[in-house]
Amino acid sequence: MSFLNAFILSFSDFGEHDRRFSLLTKEHGKINAICKSILRPNAKLAGHLDIPSLSWAELVWSVRGWQITQALELESFSCVRKNSEALRAVLALASSLDRLLFAEDDHEFKGRLTSTDTDNQSKNIYELWYAFLKTMEQHAGRALPVNYTFIQWQCMTKILHELGFLPDTFVCARCGNKFHSAFITYIENQLYCDNCRKALSLVGQLFPKSVLDLMHQGLRGAWFPESSYAVPYIQLARLFEYQSTVFVI
Template structure:
């Protein structure tokens, strides 16, 4: 039986003498892994339509075992994005996170459109500016929104222990508590890290706005490094 998917190709892995396994995030079935038979042969035409960071219509024949790709039509090659090394690094890092936290064969249209919007917005930024901070803040916005869509949203309005509204003081992030601790409650807690007040503001903005609106944000390297540290702590707790 043949199936047609609208997909975003995340990665590829060589197997056998001339084959590849592709990981694709699709509108219809979420994350899938399918086989590209013979795509590594010198004259294989299909390989050029299956490069990572490509949006395509994918045709898959399903029988026993893994589905096999029978055709692919590129809908967006994201050429501007592929030419920008800073953006490429961010995109493939984001793909890696998505693969770790999203299960296979689970339709999730919200995540699909979130990912598509991120790629389109990242391409616009890569064409307009060389400012790495803007590219990093967009990536972080996508990742915080992705975690929220996957059910890993955390509290950024009030202390997760006492419930009081957060003040402009020294606050802390706790991955185990899935949120922010005020200075008083943090005294008896282990495994916490400082979260800057600007970082809290950014996360609130991320969660309340569409990706396309995040391209307007500006941040300095200190803000970005603190947000990256918070993201790293949370991801390590999620995937451990």
């Protein structure tokens, strides 16, 4: 039996009344767990296990894997839930994060669930997701224009960097020099300077270097509600994310 705080990333129904959850924990990363009878009328746990809630959960090992026997919602992110655009961005990123992470739900993991050791990557991903949700909650509660999709892809960039899927965004993949020109070229998850693009007649997608400057600020902890470079930022982040799914598959 173990007690953990976890974010709900996704769930799927199976059987007549049961549901399988994907949980994001600080201590052990992603965990898959079953909650039995949660779809029955008046089920006590139904309101405590929903996306994007942060919930306390009691986990018990069974022959079917980890089972959630108790749960209590700690944070609901109510402003996000009331804002359709913010909620759509959160749900999309939760689904992407769920696909990128591998769950440690085997028997070997059973013996480690009671350990107090925290894997650095698991902790960092957990804290990134928490920071993202708090940022979205903060902006969703205000009557100011916000580009929630832009914030979503800022978080994706941070996650890809933490997982090791982001290429070097500081130097050219060919010559190794720092980027100084106004534009950089993307080809197959690598970035090239303008000199190398011209010298080798490279054909790729051009992006303003200012997009990389925004990414670097984001990797240092900044979050931006809007930017004149939001569109190319999102386009480049999508390319990075697509390539990461190829690696995962």
